[in-house]
Amino acid sequence: MTPSELADGGGTVPGTLYGVGTGPGDPELLTLKAWRLIRDAEVIAYPAPDSGESFARAIVAGFIPEGALEIPIVVPMTAARFPAQEVYDKAAERIGQELSAGRDVVVLCEGDPFFYGSFMYLFGRLEGRFPVRIVPGVSSLGAVSAAAQRPLCAREETLTVLPATLSEEALTDRLQKADAAAIMKLGRHFAKARRVVEALGLTDRARFVSHASLPHQTVSALADAPDTAPYFSMILIPGKDAHV
Numbered sequence: 528m529t530p531s532e533l534a535d536g537g538g539t540v541p542g543t544l545y546g547v548g549t550g551p552g553d554p555e556l557l558t559l560k561a562w563r564l565i566r567d568a569e570v571i572a573y574p575a576p577d578s579g580e581s582f583a584r585a586i587v588a589g590f591i592p593e594g595a596l597e598i599p600i601v602v603p604m605t606a607a608r609f610p611a612q613e614v615y616d617k618a619a620e621r622i623g624q625e626l627s628a629g630r631d632v633v634v635l636c637e638g639d640p641f642f643y644g645s646f647m648y649l650f651g652r653l654e655g656r657f658p659v660r661i662v663p664g665v666s667s668l669g670a671v672s673a674a675a676q677r678p679l680c681a682r683e684e685t686l687t688v689l690p691a692t693l694s695e696e697a698l699t700d701r702l703q704k705a706d707a708a709a710i711m712k713l714g715r716h717f718a719k720a721r722r723v724v725e726a727l728g729l730t731d732r733a734r735f736v737s738h739a740s741l742p743h744q745t746v747s748a749l750a751d752a753p754d755t756a757p758y759f760s761m762i763l764i765p766g767k768d769a770h771v
Contacts, residue, residue, distance in 0.1 A: 541657050542570075542631040544622065546640035546650060548664015549586040552759075553740035556665045557587065564633050564662065565590045570625045572598035572618065573635035574645050582759075583635040598622060598632075602645070612648075619652035626657045639666040643690075643711065668709055670739040671761045674746050677734055677769070680707040684766035691716035698723045707766035717756035724749060724762060734763045 545564055550556035557565075565571065565587050575581035581599060584591070591597075600618040602611055622632050640646040640661055650659060668688065672679050680686045687705035689698060690712045702708055702723060710720045724733050733749035737760035749762060 546646040551670035575599040615648040680766040710762040713756040714758040
């Protein structure tokens with residue numbers, strides 16, 4: 528039954544699911560629309576690690592109203608797909624209960640909800656059953672480019688965005704064909720990604736950025752980057768025409 532059919536039948540009008548981008552980390556990069564929805568939220572859900580605090584929540588902690596119901600979506604930090612999918616099944620069921628009761632639910636998403644965002648998994652489970660609105664946010668890609676003070680591409684150049692989780696062979700193949708590139712999700716894959724960039728002779732163009740927009744942000748030439756990198760870091764390889 529669609530939301531309109533439920534309302535026409537005299538039942539409870541379902542709440543709306545909001546996928547809200549919280550930006551890359553700096554609370555001042557939150558959009559006004561995102562701030563308004565968070566400020567007025569009755570129910571807020573957010574991804575959280577199995578240890579430590581939720582980064583998405585931490586960004587907007589000062590704006591969450593007192594008394595709001597919070598639903599942490601605890602995702603095990605593992606590469607295996609099954610545990611995470613099970614988590615999203617349960618989270619969608621829990622959020623669906625609130626929506627069915629007529630309460631709007633704001634789901635916090637680091638960066639932008641649909642740019643490598645975990646919100647897409649909730650969207651896939653709840654879209655069609657409830658009204659959904661997406662509130663875009665400043666993505667990590669834009670934040671990293673701004674932090675590095677490097678335009679990414681110009682004129683007819685194209686940008687290739689690559690997850691560092693790809694195999695070394697796949698990274699090599701795709702970087703060879705790229706005008707400009709951004710390699711995300713570094714973490715434990717940093718050494719592999721760096722090795723590929725160096726083998727292709729792209730190190731002189733490459734920049735390394737971690738924790739963009741946060742007080743402990745780090746920006747350097749890739750050649751000067753540390754030996755290890757956090758998950759929230761990126762290698763940028765600007766196009767040849769994108770110079771200052």
